[in-house]
Amino acid sequence: MARLEIGQIIAVLKEKLPEAVSEEVLDGVDPVIVVKAEQWAAVAELCRDDSRLGFDLLSCITGVDYPEREEGAEIEVIYNLDSTANLHELTVKVKLPRSDPRVASVEGTWATADWHERETYDLVGVIFEGHHNLVRILCADDWVGHPLRKDYEPPDSFHGIKNVIY
């Protein structure tokens, strides 16, 4: 139980799942690791259960839309993990194709992911496979579109109420 540096965290991950981490961005403001989408569920389990890592708290899930990337339109899902015992943190990124953004749900690993994933689905349109109830959470149930996609246009009116007035 000790605070680990980012290098040690990656070492632990690679020791158990050598294929999972596809990219390490250590020169940014926060060090970020990029995990392959298909490996993410296993990585999440490992992060939580390995006592050296002990990431028991999922702080935040962020979906970011990048429609104009050189390597193809992408959606990034960013997970901010935190350890209440070890006091270290980790930012994990999963890159998904924008046309069909699918990633495994981690609500079984962290219960808080339930609502966070629903929110990300609602606003960014990422589909979390295996989520028990992936429906809209913030917008109205019959809302159309995912508002935080960069090409989103708000509806002119919704149920007879004028929406765009300028």
Next chain:
Amino acid sequence: MTEIENRNPDPLTKNVVLMTAVDDIINATRANSVWPLTFGLACCAIEMMATGAAKYDLDRFGSGPFRGTPRQSDLMVVAGTVTHKMAPRVKRLYDQMPEPKYVIAMGGCVIRGGPYVKHGYHVVKGVDLVIPVDVYIPGCPPRPEALLEGIFKVQKLMKREKILDRTRRTTKPEVYQPV
């Protein structure tokens, strides 16, 4: 503070002298006992609570009893941001209130969407798209004094009512029907 002109276009009831004394009494009682609906949406609701609480004490003007149910309230203070998800509920609550009923739009968001007017895709740009509003109180959020002033405006409006006048009921614009 804007107030809507009391609309009484009906020439039949506009100048009924006989009823003025009765009107005066009834309007005075109504104006001095404006019971607001406990209906907070967002930040403005906190200022509304502050208005009802120790320092500003809305109860001095007879508006103290915040009723939890629309059936027993005379005034709906729409305090906060109305969203598209909430709009049908606002409309329903308004419909559930007994006549005569009044609406105060408190804060920028309910007047015209406030800071969310441009990018707030989910925000109703003004509660008057959903229900008719009598008094608008600008501010983000308005101070409790502003809400008090708004309630005084409502009292003024109430004092101009005619009990024979049914136009108030019929001229309410049916802006929006929840689906």
Next chain:
Amino acid sequence: MNLAVFTTFLGQAGQAIEEKVIEKGIVDFAADYSTKWDGGGEGGLFLAGAVRWLVETYTVPDWVPLSSVINGTLGAETFPELGGLLITIGMVFGFVNIFAIGAVWSERKVSAHMQCRLGPMEVGPHGLLQTVADGLKLLTKEDIIPRLADKTLFAIAPAVVFAGVLMRFVPLPFGDQLIASDLDLGLFFVAAVGAVEVLGVIMAGWASNNKWSLFATIRTATQMVSYEIPIGIAFVTVILCCGSFSLVDVVNMQGGTLTDIDGEAHNGWAWHWNLFRNPFMLILAITYFIASLAECKRAPFDLPEAESELVSGFHTEYTGMRFALFFLAEYAAMYLVAAVAVVLFLGGWWSGIYWVDEIGMGTDTWLASWLDGVLGPTLTAVLGVLIKVKVFLTKAFILVFIQMWVRWTLPRVRLDQMMYVCWKVLLPASLVCLIGSCLWELATGGASFFGFGIVVK
């Protein structure tokens, strides 16, 4: 129910009446007539008697159309009874309304001052007319009956609740002789008619077709039925000790001139009140007060109208005047349970000071005879009645104030805790008090705790 109202009424009644008053005095008249009406029985239908006297002595002037018919009918036997009844009802009703208006205002003021606020200030001096404004406003509000409600039940429920409370005022004295009807089974009547109110609340909640109301209904039914048991036991204990169901008798045994079992007269003082009759009575009084809070749905037992849980409880769907009736009933019930507590434990209209109590009672105490000399016998009698009314109302209002005080201080209990308090605390406590009181009466031969062996016949 104030005698002042009554005398004003008299003042307007014309020459003939004035002569009669001077001739004989209203108190004597009333007593006379009520005795006549009662068939010579004990206890006074003072009000009804007085009214009958009025009606009989007052003649409609000749210029009024059909005056001969009216005068003829008034002289007959049946009409005055009916008239007296109606006026009695009117006065009880008037008292309840005026009390409710005052109580709502004072509740708002009391709460405001407890909460560093001022409360109503704008309508009338210190907002005195606030409740009048509220009431008139509610009267003129739109009356909504929900489409899916049971319309008949929905419409009559407030009336049933109000009637349930109002009916319990019948055997309730406001002072010596000031009583609508001194029923022999007065306490039994109070307890029994209480169930009507529960029925009304159940009707209201059920007919509203609202889930919150339904919850409130079930809560009310549970609560009021449960809490009637400790209240009933308190009644039984007092009845056992006093040997009478009549509220007037219960009061009379706590003050004034008491007669012991040997026929010897004693002066009645504050320690002759039932509260001090035996140690168990003290506990019982507290038990009764707690149970009575629940009975009239006051905090901390305000579960049926728990604002933070059930929106507005059983009257969620009620608008305007119907809602106002519930409101009135609630405040009337507050007074009612307080007044019953005064009758049962706090000596009713007896002030607890013998000399004061005997003013206008015909006994020859120094105060009474001095007043007789100063004011004359008629005015002394009136003064005596007024003092007793004042004493009774003061005691009741103090209890009502305590109810308010409790409400603005304590949080609300949960349903299961409410049941726990009733069945596991109040019920055993009151049962112990019942048995204890019985044994005490047996052991001491009815000696009161502080009263040094006064036994009331």
Next chain:
Amino acid sequence: MTEAKIRTEEMLLNMGPQHPSTHGVFRVVVRTDGELILESQSHIGYLHRCFEKCAEGNNYLQVVPYTDRMDYLCAMMNNWGYAASIEKLTGIEVPERAEYIRVIVAELNRVASHLLAFGTYGLDIGAITPFLYAFRDRERILKIFEKLCGQRLNYSYVRIGGVTFDMTDEILSDIEAFCDYFDPKIIDEYDNLLSYNGIFISRTANVGVIPADLAISYGVTGPSLRGSGVPRDLRRDAPYGIYDRLEFDVPVGSGEMGQVGDCWDRYMVRMREMRQSIRLVRQAIKDIPDGPFCDKKAFRGVKPKAGETYKKVEGARGEVGFYVVSDGTNIPYRVKARAPSFCNISILDKLTSMSDVMLADLVAIIGSLDIVLGEVDR
């Protein structure tokens, strides 16, 4: 009558979005068996004001007022969280004096927020007077803030690179006077009035117990997590600003009146935190240095280089986090707010299914989690 002959029905009860004790426009659909709740389903989004979309449409400075309106009860901390994340992204150094001022205003705001939580919790439980007492004292804090920045609720006072206005000596003495007035006399009064009231304890102790591991799994943070006995406080565990120089305790729930993690514990953590906040304010006032109160350059506009960061601070309700993605322009590419209430309230459905919860308890639980809907829905 045998039990089989009594027909019972489960009832579906819709609580909210307009309900006196859902603290805003929160909606719970509960399936009840009499007063017992079998299952509940929370619905949020009735106040979804599109913060994140608005943030993508305004420049970095203009986003600050939107953060106010997320958690309008402790706007200072939200401002701070956002400002801190941008400062981290751009590498702006905040002047020493500004850091002290930030601590003072944030802790005062925490007191104000906890006061409101205390008051409305009393209201939920059925005690009305504590609410008005709480507002009486909250007004004093608001008056100080009004003097400081002209606003009562949504201050936008903590900005990128410092604070908007300097703290004058007069305001400092006002704050000191408030501290002397408030602690310990007023908090003791609250404890007498509500905390140790028998009925209050019986309503809140052993109700809505959240075990520590469950709380962490659901991402519960702040006083609600500390009520479960987990001493996690970002001010101490991941110090930001000058918190590492100040002394304070982290109160945790200990099951004093019932089990660890019940409503009473969560409530009491808040009451004890108020004392700690006042302690922090007093220390900060004592040590506050002279100097500039802001980075003038940052006030004119910031343009971080491309990059992204997550910064969290301890708000009144828990971890306020901002994930900011910059693409090198003066408009953020993406701002994601991690709202503590959003995570805290997500545990409600689990709590109602775990143990016997009555309708009155549901109100107590929602109140003890102390949610702000502006933040839940953003």
